[in-house]
Amino acid sequence: MPRHGIRPRDGLRALGALLALLALPSLAGCRRSTQSVEAPRASPPSLASEAPWLVAGPFPSGALGGLEDGLDRDYLAASGLSSAGEAAAAPLRLGGPGSKLWREDQGLRDGAGVDFVAAFGPSSYTVAYAYREISTASPRRAVLKIGSDDGVKVWINGELVLARHVERALRPDEDAVGISLAKGKNRILVKVSQARGAWGFSLRIAAVEKEAKSADSAAIEAVAAYPDELACPQGGTVGGAVETEPAFCIAGDAKVELLGPSGRRLAASDAPIGGRFSLPVPQGFSGPAILRASGKGALAGLGAISTSLIIGDPEALAAGAAAKARRAASAEGSMDGAGVAGSATLEYLAETLEGKIPPELNGFDISVLALAEIDALTMPAGSGHERKGRPPNFPGGLARCAYRSEIDGSLQPFSLYLPSSYDSAKRYGLVVALHGATESDYRMAASLADARPEDMLILAPYGRGDMDYSSTGERDVLDVIDLVLSRCAVDPDRVYLTGRSMGGHGAWRLGQLYPWKFAAIASFAGWTSLDCLENLISTPVLAVHGNEDGTVPLAPEAKAIELLRSLGGAARLDVLPGVGHDAMSAWMAKEGPGRLLAWFRKYRRETWPSSLKLRTTMARYGRGAWATIEGLEKPLSIAALDAKVLDSRHIAVDTENVSAFGLDLRHPALAKGGRILVVADGVYLTADAGTSSARYSIGADGRFAPVRARSELPVNDGSGMAALFEGPLRVVYGSRKGSAKARNEAIASSLADYAGGTKPIPDDALGPEDEASSSLILVGWPEENAILSRLAGRLPLSMKGDGIVMPDGGAVGSGFILVFPNPEAPRRLVGIVALPGGKASADIPGSIGQSLRAGRSDGGEGGFATPDLVIFDGSGKALWTGCFDWKWEKLTRLEKPD
DSSP: OOOOSOOOTTGGGGGGGGTTTTOOOOOOOOOOSSOOOOOOOOOOOOGGGSOOOEEEEEEEOOSSBTTBOGGGSOHHHHHTSSTTOGGGOOOOOOOOTTOSSOEEOSSOOSSSEEEHHHHHOOOSSEEEEEEEEEEESSOEEEEEEEEEESOEEEEETTEEEEEEOOOOOOOTTOEEEEEEEOSEEEEEEEEEEEOSSOOEEEEEEEOHHHHHHHHHTSOOOEEEEEESOSEEOTTSEEEEEEEEESOOOOSOEEEEEEEOGGGOEEEEEEEETTSEEEEEOOTTOOEEEEEEEEEEGGGTTSBOEEEEEEESOHHHHHHHHHHHHHHHHHHOTTGGGTSSSOHHHHHHHHHHHTTOSOGGGOOHHHHHHHHHHHHHHTOOTTSSOOOTTOOTTOOOEEEEEEEEOTTTOOEEEEEEEEOTTOOTTSOEEEEEEEOOTTOOHHHHHHHHHTTOOSSEEEEEEOTTSSSTTOHHHHHHHHHHHHHHHHHSOEEEEEEEEEEETHHHHHHHHHHHHOGGGOSEEEEESOOOOSTTGGGGTTSOEEEEEETTOSSSOSHHHHHHHHHHHHTTOOEEEEEETTOOSOHHHHHTTTTTTHHHHHHHTTOOOOSSOSEEEEEESSGGGOBOSSEEEEEESSTTSOEEEEEEEEETTEEEEEEESEEEEEEOTTOTTSOSSSEEEEEETTEEEEEETTOSOEEEEEOTTSSEEEOOSOOSSOOOOSOGGGGGGGSOEEEEEOOSSHHHHHHHHHHHHHHHHTTTSOOOEEGGGOOHHHHHHSEEEEESOTTTOHHHHHHGGGSSSOEETTEEEOTTSOOEESEEEEEEEETTEEEEEEEEEEOOSSGGGGGHHHHHHHHHHHOSGGGOSSOOOOOSEEEEOTTSOEEEEEEEOTTSOOEEEOSSOO
16 A cells, blocks of 8 residues: 655665664575475575675656556566566676666665665656575575565566555565575566655565564554556456565465456455465456455454556557546536536546646556546436435545636646445535645545545545645635535534645644634644644644654644643644654554544534634735634734624624724624624724624724725735735736747746646737636736736836836836736736846746745745735845735835845
């Protein structure tokens, strides 16, 4: 099974410290459930005494995923390094550095393994080989123990003894399999696939007696079957080996089954633990299948585990299913309104099988799932697939879905688990799970869906990848939650938020920014700042962290939990001794993901708390359960609002740095009719009971007063450029001036990247309907950008040629960034990026994007923002920065450039 979490960046560089663990014990006979010849007790061979590993590669495998896996391609035969193929490999030719010919590994020379990153340099989606020979004085049985990053295959004397199709971090001895060594020289060939990051393997050969004793005291958790090939021909055989997890060579048998659609058994066989199996594939069968292994006899209590397979021609199956999905998506245009999975999902599944999605989102298991989902989603009504209460055509279990983003029209994936007994007449809890850096939504969802809860849905957004759940990544999470809440039977008071590593940070961050959405949050190996922790006083928080985490330090989470407790919050910190960055797996090691779900079940959201505290650096994140901060006196600084229902007619509100706030007077503790008295910073205000939005702002006298009329302009939420990424967005570059067109297009492309898929367009391609329906980012000066030229006279600043006059009428700047309501479409915003020339200004778009992604990380979890106006000098240095008030009227200069 895949290991989750961030993989160590240094890979095998730390193996030197593990040499003691990798020392080779004596080789002896292997205790097995099948008859074997016990080898003489002779002195063991030492891998360290032999020649170093020979390595060859790297070979580009393309994206590991789809219905093919690079681990199953014979690159030795294709390259001529072994004309008879991998099984016959016996390298003789040596090449120099950079050659794909066999050459000596210059890294670890003790036989413990190979660091392919050190050997070949960093790479992505490749494979490489390592070869060596060892000698024995007589034939014997032994145990091969190996760990790898990522997938691995091992041949001993031409016999394939182990195949692990997986993306994982290296853990020494993670896999173990019984092997036969011949008298004299024995050939060992190791093949390792690479997705991203670290890459290599560790290997040792151990005595069976010692491993058997280890197994006697081990808590065996599950048995797994690992097939040699993930794609098998029709009428052929499925072969592989059976292991336990943790990996030990133990005595006992397993039952291996090949299952077709709906669990129909196609073939079955027994296999010894640590031994080989072979299953015939029935003639005429093709399509996705499942290989399942479980314990037998004395090991009957072991849990079963399954692996996805493809029977038949992968290319033909993928092409046929993708075409079927596209036909259904086109024919069922209204399908998105009928259930969770609709036309957007069908289109995304087609792109999955066509290899059009990013490789980090794909994988063999995901592509096999896509085949099954397409079958389910396109099954005709009345076919018997429907289940009472299930969203139309939703396949159930863990599924990969997608929606079309309002921001840029792109297809964005998410993964959703529905219980097998799902019934829309009931109400279920919802666990929102945020993945770590470099991970995918599917694998995050799978790590919790293994618990198969019948009372909860599990939702894993993708968050636009490694965006730290800011900007469009944040918007993605919110959009997916809203989609599931609108289409599934979810109890809104039982929505929970969790994540690991970057996802743990996301749980802290979104929990503080949207406290009214979640009943509880849990962070594993995450981090946070302290500015807005008051928002979580009514939200139970669990933080889990290893005390030896070298990737994300424990201290920030520990400090946050301590402060939250001091504020009266229900906060708990579990520190795991001796555990590194994979705190989630370690915390759930014994009880599984059910442990986290059980913790969540204890809590419900407090919909109408009698009191609340709000802290934010911008109005964008100023909402609480029944009060909101709508404007700040000092932009981008901490604003505070404490509100309390005193009795059925009275509310007390205390503020700091708040220029406008709102109240929802439908609170159950308030009177249903008549007048409500609001005491705001000592000022007595009144409002009608039952009003959903009573709003107040600071008047000319510095005191709060009711807001009587609504503006036609959108409220300024204080987030500057970030506000443009909340809805449909077009990035438009100036093309009127030939010498500036290429530069403007490059800047526009840089900014569009942060929208996650928006393609910039020239100013002459923007139609009136686009301007009316979308926010705009205009790149270039008025003489370069036709749209800006039309708007320039109606913007709150003065431009002189290629310069801008300071708001105080002083010097002229050489470039600027502005966010303001579009004068031609007042309900939409326009962002203007008119930069000075020269190299210095080239970094400005990147700094904008960095602000949108990381946004004030030093200032806490208040969100991400740019000022509404930034004026630059000719070198690209900010001369003047400021923000408008919530009504876009008053422009306040910031004390220092942000």
